[in-house]
Amino acid sequence: MDSVSAKAALRKEVIARRSLITAIEQQAFAQRLATVGADFAAEKRASVAAVFWSIGDEPPTFPLLQNLARQGIATALPVIQGRGLPLAMRLWKEAEPLAEGQWGIKEPLPEAQEVFPDLLFVPLAAYDRAGNRLGYGAGYYDRTLARLRAMKPIITVGVAYGIQETQTIPVDATDEPLDYVLTDREWIICR
Numbered sequence: 001m002d003s004v005s006a007k008a009a010l011r012k013e014v015i016a017r018r019s020l021i022t023a024i025e026q027q028a029f030a031q032r033l034a035t036v037g038a039d040f041a042a043e044k045r046a047s048v049a050a051v052f053w054s055i056g057d058e059p060p061t062f063p064l065l066q067n068l069a070r071q072g073i074a075t076a077l078p079v080i081q082g083r084g085l086p087l088a089m090r091l092w093k094e095a096e097p098l099a100e101g102q103w104g105i106k107e108p109l110p111e112a113q114e115v116f117p118d119l120l121f122v123p124l125a126a127y128d129r130a131g132n133r134l135g136y137g138a139g140y141y142d143r144t145l146a147r148l149r150a151m152k153p154i155i156t157v158g159v160a161y162g163i164q165e166t167q168t169i170p171v172d173a174t175d176e177p178l179d180y181v182l183t184d185r186e187w188i189i190c191r
Contacts, residue, residue: 006170011134014126017163019057025161029184030060033159036182037121038067044155046119050076050089052159053098053106058123059159059184066094076115078144079107086143088114116148119155122178127158131177131190132169145176155179162186 041049049068054061068075078087080102090112092098098106122141126134135141148154158181165183169175181188 003170003172007134008137010166010169011125011137014134014164014166018125018161021057021161021163025184026057026060029161030063032184033059033061033121033182034063034067036187037064037157037159038071038073040157040180040182041068041073041119042071044119046073046117046155048074048076048089048091048115048117049119049121050078050115050117051121052123053077054123055103055105059161061121061159064121065092069094074115076117077106077108078140080105080140083138084143085140086147087140089117089120089144091115116151117154118152119157120145120148121182122156122158124158124160124164124178126164126166126169127160127178127181128166128169129181129188129190130168131158131179131181132171132175133158133178134166134169139174142174142176146174149176157182 051061065075076089077092090108092108101107124133156178158178162183162185
């Protein structure tokens with residue numbers, strides 16, 4: 001099985017596992033993510049933290065955005081610029097309006113300032129303990145992380161439920177690893 005097929009099969013399996021998470025488990029993780037994530041951002045003295053806008057059964061990120069703002073850390077959300085391009089990270093505060101982007105994902109309006117975050121909370125379908133992440137297949141985050149890492153030091157934190165862990169993730173040359181993974185159960189230092 002080639003890498004693309006292996007990734008597609010693994011993605012399907014792990015997303016099916018994630019769909020079994022209950023609303024109570026989602027809310028508990030949202031609070032853990034908000035507390036641990038914001039404390040970590042403050043400890044690392046991040047001036048701008050990018051957070052994905054969760055959809056479907058992804059871990060809820062809105063409480064994290066609120067806690068980061070309370071800590072005085074500027075928050076940014078990703079904006080899809082087009083297929084094959086990195087994401088733009090645009091500043092966003094809770095009271096500001098959002099547009100509906102691709103796949104129904106909320107994103108800042110086009111006039112919101114583009115920023116280059118120090119810390120990124122990254123969505124994923126699956127992860128392993130080496131920091132390899134399996135995304136949703138379009139490569140947006142891999143291109144974004146490569147672009148940011150070419151500009152400056154950044155810190156990446158994958159956000160996932162423990163049931164999304166796999167023994168190993170098939171890795172290609174363009175895949176960008178994570179520094180940490182924060183789950184509903186633990187904090188994993190990847191490298």
